[in-house]
Amino acid sequence: MTVNKDFFETNRAFNYDFQSSGPTPAEWTAATRAAEQLVPTHCSFCGVQCAMYLRVKDGHVVGVEPRDYPHNRGSLCPKGVVAYQQADHPDRLLYPMIRRGGKLQRASWNEALDLVVNRWQTIQAEHGKDAVAIYSGSSMTNEKCYLMGKFARVALGTRNVDYNGRLCMSSAAGAYERAFGLDRAPLPMPDIALADTILVVGSNVAECFPVAMQWIWRARDRGARLIVVDPRETPIARTADLWLPIRPGGDVALLNAMLRVIVEDGLVDETYLSARTNGWAEVKAAVFRMTLEETQQVTGIPAARIVAAARLYGRAATSLIMHARGIEHSTHGVDNCLACINLALARGQVGKPGGGTMMLTGQGNGQGGREMGQKAAQLPGYRHIDNLEDRRYIANVWGLPESELPGVGAAATEMVHLMAEGRIRSCMVMCSNLMVSLPDNAVVQRALANLDPLVVVDFFMSETAELADIVLPCAVWCEDEGTTTNLEGRVVKLNKAAEAPGEARPDWEIACDLARRLGRGQFFPFRTVREIWNELRVATRGGTADYSGITYEKIDAQDGVFWPCPSEDSPGTPRLFTERFNHPDGRARMFPLTYQPPAETPGGDFPFRLTSGRVVYQYLSGNQTRRLGFLNSQAPEPWVEIHPNAAEPLGVKTQDIVRVRTARGSMDLRALVTPTIRPDTLFIPFHYGHRQAVNQLTNSAVEPTVKIPEFKCCAARIDKVGSSPTTELVRATENLTPANAPAMFPYQVGPAPAARSGEH
Amino acid sequence: MAVKTMFVDPSRCIGCRACEAACRECDSHKGESMIMVDLVDRAWSVATQPTLCMHCEDPVAPCAQVCPALAILITPDGVVQQADPSRCIGCRNCVYACPFGVPKFDVEARLMKKCNLCYDRTSQDLKPWCAQACPTQAIWYGDYEEFVNERQGRAVNVTSFGEQTVRTKVYHVLPDGTARLDVAALLGEAAAPASETTSSGEEVWIL
Numbered sequence: 009m010t011v012n013k014d015f016f017e018t019n020r021a022f023n024y025d026f027q028s029s030g031p032t033p034a035e036w037t038a039a040t041r042a043a044e045q046l047v048p049t050h051c052s053f054c055g056v057q058c059a060m061y062l063r064v065k066d067g068h069v070v071g072v073e074p075r076d077y078p079h080n081r082g083s084l085c086p087k088g089v090v091a092y093q094q095a096d097h098p099d100r101l102l103y104p105m106i107r108r109g110g111k112l113q114r115a116s117w118n119e120a121l122d123l124v125v126n127r128w129q130t131i132q133a134e135h136g137k138d139a140v141a142i143y144s145g146s147s148m149t150n151e152k153c154y155l156m157g158k159f160a161r162v163a164l165g166t167r168n169v170d171y172n173g174r175l176c177m178s179s180a181a182g183a184y185e186r187a188f189g190l191d192r193a194p195l196p197m198p199d200i201a202l203a204d205t206i207l208v209v210g211s212n213v214a215e216c217f218p219v220a221m222q223w224i225w226r227a228r229d230r231g232a233r234l235i236v237v238d239p240r241e242t243p244i245a246r247t248a249d250l251w252l253p254i255r256p257g258g259d260v261a262l263l264n265a266m267l268r269v270i271v272e273d274g275l276v277d278e279t280y281l282s283a284r285t286n287g288w289a290e291v292k293a294a295v296f297r298m299t300l301e302e303t304q305q306v307t308g309i310p311a312a313r314i315v316a317a318a319r320l321y322g323r324a325a326t327s328l329i330m331h332a333r334g335i336e337h338s339t340h341g342v343d344n345c346l347a348c349i350n351l352a353l354a355r356g357q358v359g360k361p362g363g364g365t366m367m368l369t370g371q372g373n374g375q376g377g378r379e380m381g382q383k384a385a386q387l388p389g390y391r392h393i394d395n396l397e398d399r400r401y402i403a404n405v406w407g408l409p410e411s412e413l414p415g416v417g418a419a420a421t422e423m424v425h426l427m428a429e430g431r432i433r434s435c436m437v438m439c440s441n442l443m444v445s446l447p448d449n450a451v452v453q454r455a456l457a458n459l460d461p462l463v464v465v466d467f468f469m470s471e472t473a474e475l476a477d478i479v480l481p482c483a484v485w486c487e488d489e490g491t492t493t494n495l496e497g498r499v500v501k502l503n504k505a506a507e508a509p510g511e512a513r514p515d516w517e518i519a520c521d522l523a524r525r526l527g528r529g530q531f532f533p534f535r536t537v538r539e540i541w542n543e544l545r546v547a548t549r550g551g552t553a554d555y556s557g558i559t560y561e562k563i564d565a566q567d568g569v570f571w572p573c574p575s576e577d578s579p580g581t582p583r584l585f586t587e588r589f590n591h592p593d594g595r596a597r598m599f600p601l602t603y604q605p606p607a608e609t610p611g612g613d614f615p616f617r618l619t620s621g622r623v624v625y626q627y628l629s630g631n632q633t634r635r636l637g638f639l640n641s642q643a644p645e646p647w648v649e650i651h652p653n654a655a656e657p658l659g660v661k662t663q664d665i666v667r668v669r670t671a672r673g674s675m676d677l678r679a680l681v682t683p684t685i686r687p688d689t690l691f692i693p694f695h696y697g698h699r700q701a702v703n704q705l706t707n708s709a710v711e712p713t714v715k716i717p718e719f720k721c722c723a724a725r726i727d728k729v730g731s732s733p734t735t736e737l738v739r740a741t742e743n744l745t746p747a748n749a750p751a752m753f754p755y756q757v758g759p760a761p762a763a764r765s766g767e768h
Numbered sequence: 769m770a771v772k773t774m775f776v777d778p779s780r781c782i783g784c785r786a787c788e789a790a791c792r793e794c795d796s797h798k799g800e801s802m803i804m805v806d807l808v809d810r811a812w813s814v815a816t817q818p819t820l821c822m823h824c825e826d827p828v829a830p831c832a833q834v835c836p837a838l839a840i841l842i843t844p845d846g847v848v849q850q851a852d853p854s855r856c857i858g859c860r861n862c863v864y865a866c867p868f869g870v871p872k873f874d875v876e877a878r879l880m881k882k883c884n885l886c887y888d889r890t891s892q893d894l895k896p897w898c899a900q901a902c903p904t905q906a907i908w909y910g911d912y913e914e915f916v917n918e919r920q921g922r923a924v925n926v927t928s929f930g931e932q933t934v935r936t937k938v939y940h941v942l943p944d945g946t947a948r949l950d951v952a953a954l955l956g957e958a959a960a961p962a963s964e965t966t967s968s969g970e971e972v973w974i975l
């Protein structure tokens with residue numbers, strides 16, 4: 009056998025013999041998928057809600073096929089490709105479980121549900137209705153989110169219902185409501201391609217919303233400029249025209265400084281401001297309170313780069329600001345989002361195709377989940393629970409006297425406090441994993457241990473379900489139907505592809521069954537998802553988030569429908585604010601903002617700022633993606649990113665096990681030494697549980713109005729394991745404390761555990 | 769007639785491995801990916817590079833030329849197929865011949881495996897799974913004219929390895945003004961000490 013070494017010569021004679029090799033086998037050109045059915049649906053994961061087909065064979069979901077849709081164009085990220093593997097996963101929960109003698113043991117549905125109802129009735133008789141709480145989530149359909157709000161208020165009569173969107177989007181929601189009078193991204197994803205400059209603030213779009221990247225690239229192919237503000241050089245920052253490596257927590261200072269440069273350069277759209285906004289004079293005065301040099305000091309970004317960014321942004325005819333958790337997970341999250349809005353309004357961009365601000369909602373149904381009335385202060389259709397007219401309308405839809413509707417309840421982050429104090433005695437958790445997702449999870453664990461019973465509805469055994477007294481198995485997304493609303497405000501339809509395995513049941517059936525056993529069955533007569541949907545449409549009619557004109561058929565015919573859609577002949581509203589904003593006077597409101605430091609900044613023995621975030625292979629608390637082999641093999645455990653300049657004096661090298669500590673706790677994990685992060689910042693991904701959870705370290709301080717936790721900034725130290733000091737550590741700088749800002753500390757209960765900073 | 773092919777733009781790659789996940793979904797090699805995504809050097813950058821079969825045109829398919837069993841077939845439209853299982857004798861000549869390191873040898877199956885451009889899809893005018901899934905269109909499927917109209921960057925299908933040069937069916941997308949991907953020159957550049965063209969190693973943004 010010899011190898012022909014001559015074939016790399018250029019222009020040599022053609023020497024591959026097609027004739028003797030013969031034709032390719034015929035079956036290579038024929039896809040053999042005859043026995044399969046393709047079910048059109050959307051992904052179970054992030055807020056983009058990519059369309060996909062599920063391949064179904066003999067009643068089982070066996071694969072995925074691309075599905076062309078206006079916003080994802082057939083693309084999928086790796087999570088979307090393997091999402092289908094959740095359906096027949098060996099870890100699925102197949103039957104209800106009750107904790108007996110410290111162990112979760114198999115039980116029948118009757119036994120489990122009767123136990124739940126008996127306990128709830130006893131608790132409510134003894135301690136009042138509000139002693140039972142519902143903690144739900146936004147990764148489930150609109151129909152389920154609607155049902156959970158109604159279940160809490162009608163079946164249980166409790167005011168304490170809230171959901172995990174509190175940890176996700178509440179800053180942006182608060183800001184858009186205040187500024188525009190309506191909380192939704194104002195433009196569809198294909199509009200991104202129309203922008204001339206895109207300013208991405210605190211969003212790792214490439215890893216968190218990979219499929220949205222194609223629209224940013226379409227804009228860049230047209231010549232658009234990209235500016236990224238992030239303490240890390242993320243995959244989107246890597247090729248950006250300008251990267252502003254901000255020190256975590258300095259967002260208002262930076263955005264105000266950019267606005268100041270825009271004012272000084274005369275790039276402000278005065279006509280737009282006087283015609284469409286209120287409050288510009290105060291905002292203008294506020295941005296001049298801080299000089300560029302002071303901003304450089306606070307943000308750690310050279311003043312020249314801030315000026316360059318302001319000019320790149322301010323000179324573009326059409327400019328778009330995209331923002332996400334990076335600025336929202338802050339004790340000043342609402343201000344951070346308002347600062348983005350001020351910038352966009354000053355440039356006259358909001359309401360223009362491809363211009364303005366766009367929040368990137370994180371969860372699959374993060375948008376719909378916050379409109380359906382499962383939020384503490386809210387009723388369906390973005391109605392307010394403290395507004396008498398709204399209460400009357402919903403009470404009428406539900407067939408109750410208005411007086412029976414409870415009032416505003418505790419936010420998700422505040423519920424932990426009520427549980428620890430014993431004011432909430434039982435909680436049903438559906439579609440959430442508190443032990444991974446809430447900050448300072450040692451306190452969360454103590455609070456959950458206080459509950460009797462803690463009821464968890466899930467399809468995999470989450471870190472929270474492990475602590476439960478009763479676990480109820482539910483269906484995954486492709487075993488049920490319903491609608492979700494994606495990050496654009498586009499309502500899409502998920503379809504059922506298979507039956508739930510074992511005794512698992514769809515969440516809405518579980519809730520209806522519990523309601524019947526609580527003696528409130530007449531308010532929950534639903535036999536199909538469509539019946540819930542039709543009631544939901546009536547309940548949202550006339551509300552800000554009006555779904556009344558959306559039907560399943562219209563969603564199919566139009567490739568999704570954007571709310572508000574107030575009538576059946578309305579096509580929906582892809583672009584908002586083109587003529588007017590949603591405040592009564594039709595004008596946007598601008599708010600003057602002042603930079604304030606995060607609750608905790610480096611000081612004493614805690615010299616770093618710790619921030620947390622996502623990786624592309626995992627989703628939220630990881631309860632789903634950590635079980636999907638391909639995804640988990642790419643990122644099976646957390647790590648801490650540290651800059652070489654910071655690592656060198658500590659003797660830390662890549663792959664070393666290091667101990668990261670904050671005032672709350674400590675964790676050991678591997679180091680990744682890389683210059684793609686600021687030297688004063690540490691980063692740890694948050695998708696992991698138990699001893700791998702970064703939320704052992706994070707600060708439970710929250711934004712005072714919307715109660716979102718400050719996941720993105722707290723003071724930390726890092727040591728090589730074995731070389732950590734054993735003496736008492738000097739605490740970090742506490743700018744906001746339970747004493748000077750009580751509204752920011754929902755977990756502070758009774759005397760704090762003694763000297764926690766030194767216990768490790 | 770416009771010929772559709774692949775365009776690989778590493779500058780857009782975000783390292784998400786959607787292409788690998790998608791490739792693994794193919795019924796003919798379920799759970800195995802024929803495309804590879806590599807971190808270039810995580811100690812410096814988040815940059816990543818997808819590698820798939822380049823479907824060499826001139827010289828035509830070195831892997832096929834060195835195959836003593838004529839197991840690697842080439843379709844008339846220039847798609848180099850993976851080894852025909854009934855012919856492959858497991859000699860690994862193709863693995864050594866490929867200048868891009870694409871063919872993988874499956875020891876258990878005693879069979880060479882590589883990308884066949886999703887022939888079952890492309891022959892029915894569908895996109896290959898990796899290009900279909902790719903969220904950033906770092907892997908893009910279409911014809912050259914369409915690419916030039918829609919995209920920035922220079923599509924290059926000539927790769928040099930020192931004295932050897934290959935023209936491929938698949939294109940790499942390089943910065944404008946780059947006529948060929950000269951691997952030897954790039955390696956030389958990377959090995960050279962930092963010159964005056966790069967900064968002195970000081971990162972200007974550290975404050």
